[in-house]
Amino acid sequence: MTENAFRLDVVLIHYPVVNKKQEIVGSAVTNLDLHDIARAGRTFGVRTYWVVTPYQQQQELSADIAGHWTEGYGGTVNPDRAEALSIIQIRASLDQVLTEMGAQGGKKPLVVATSAGKACRKMSFQAVRKALEEGESVLLLFGTGWGLAPEVMDRADAALPPIRGAGTYNHLSVRSAASICLDRLCGDREDGG
Amino acid sequence: MTENAFRLDVVLIHYPVVNKKQEIVGSAVTNLDLHDIARAGRTFGVRTYWVVTPYQQQQELSADIAGHWTEGYGGTVNPDRAEALSIIQIRASLDQVLTEMGAQGGKKPLVVATSAGKACRKMSFQAVRKALEEGESVLLLFGTGWGLAPEVMDRADAALPPIRGAGTYNHLSVRSAASICLDRLCGDREDGG
Numbered sequence: 363m364t365e366n367a368f369r370l371d372v373v374l375i376h377y378p379v380v381n382k383k384q385e386i387v388g389s390a391v392t393n394l395d396l397h398d399i400a401r402a403g404r405t406f407g408v409r410t411y412w413v414v415t416p417y418q419q420q421q422e423l424s425a426d427i428a429g430h431w432t433e434g435y436g437g438t439v440n441p442d443r444a445e446a447l448s449i450i451q452i453r454a455s456l457d458q459v460l461t462e463m464g465a466q467g468g469k470k471p472l473v474v475a476t477s478a479g480k481a482c483r484k485m486s487f488q489a490v491r492k493a494l495e496e497g498e499s500v501l502l503l504f505g506t507g508w509g510l511a512p513e514v515m516d517r518a519d520a521a522l523p524p525i526r527g528a529g530t531y532n533h534l535s536v537r538s539a540a541s542i543c544l545d546r547l548c549g550d551r552e553d554g555g
Numbered sequence: 556m557t558e559n560a561f562r563l564d565v566v567l568i569h570y571p572v573v574n575k576k577q578e579i580v581g582s583a584v585t586n587l588d589l590h591d592i593a594r595a596g597r598t599f600g601v602r603t604y605w606v607v608t609p610y611q612q613q614q615e616l617s618a619d620i621a622g623h624w625t626e627g628y629g630g631t632v633n634p635d636r637a638e639a640l641s642i643i644q645i646r647a648s649l650d651q652v653l654t655e656m657g658a659q660g661g662k663k664p665l666v667v668a669t670s671a672g673k674a675c676r677k678m679s680f681q682a683v684r685k686a687l688e689e690g691e692s693v694l695l696l697f698g699t700g701w702g703l704a705p706e707v708m709d710r711a712d713a714a715l716p717p718i719r720g721a722g723t724y725n726h727l728s729v730r731s732a733a734s735i736c737l738d739r740l741c742g743d744r745e746d747g748g
């Protein structure tokens with residue numbers, strides 16, 4: 363399957379997420395969320411990158427983009443991109459992802475949310491990395507817009523702490539946040555200088 | 556100035572970079588390269604995010620995008636984005652950036668290149684982080700397209716090792732690579748779980 367033994371999947375949720383006013387909304391799929399997170403996912407050994415949107419037109423758009431790079435012209439000129447985008451699966455809801463992962467047999471994955479704000483049931487990056495190293499299946503949730511809706515946060519078994527530098531500003535794009543989380547969880551720790 | 560004491564600047568080079576065939580080319584500025592790297596830069600305490608392109612139209616486009624979010628309508632509806640994009644400065648060449656940094660007084664910065672491939676004069680993330688912690692000024696170079704041209708690599712005092720997961724695939728977007736590098740160099744190491 364993948365080159366490492368980690369059983370890590372990623373979900374990008376487009377509904378339900380919150381907007382700036384903390385209202386529940388659905389967001390549009392964007393091209394670079396598909397590309398950047400698939401490329402980071404492939405780099406760090408993610409098995410499946412689940413793109414969740416309940417809107418049929420958005421599902422079709424996502425499938426068209428992924429298809430162009432995996433089966434269409436894009437893949438022939440850029441096989442590296444085909445390899446990355448081949449880990450994408452598009453589904454209507456988080457429930458559907460969890461049901462399918464359950465049907466693949468084995469234990470229910472540890473569902474780990476991410477948030478730039480305060481969250482309950484915090485679990486450190488180190489602890490999630492250890493769970494992966496011990497062979498546990500982990501499903502990592504990312505939200506578009508202003509982040510995952512409370513009802514999604516409630517579905518998670520745990521949440522990673524927010525990513526911070528030295529200051530208090532932490533308005534990363536979901537592409538940056540996902541890349542950093544994957545590096546912290548699966549990156550090569552041998553810092554060959 | 557910034558919330559931490561690090562003297563770290565980032566440069567995104569649009570010319571000279573290489574294409575897939577390792578030919579020297581210029582690339583177009585993209586909206587999300589400006590946003591994502593500015594947001595990550597602001598999160599991790601970067602002083603200035605230099606956007607380098609010799610093409611006047613591309614300089615104007617970059618200034619329009621940054622201006623919309625720092626002085627225009629974008630900034631009024633999203634002050635967090637204004638704060639991020641305010642660290643952007645657009646210049647025609649790496650030389651110009653180095654000259655200006657030199658004119659600001661003080662020691663020449665340590666110029667550190669990034670590359671997904673083999674590079675000479677490797678310096679570990681840990682060593683660059685230590686240099687920053689000791690108050691050294693560091694200028695971190697990122698390339699668009701298929702990466703920095705050899706003549707830019709040659710200008711650097713050192714190069715960070717490629718970012719890798721467990722496998723051999725390492726085709727990250729420059730947005731992901733920059734985010735991960737900044738986290739490795741400046742991220743909060745207290746992993747509060």
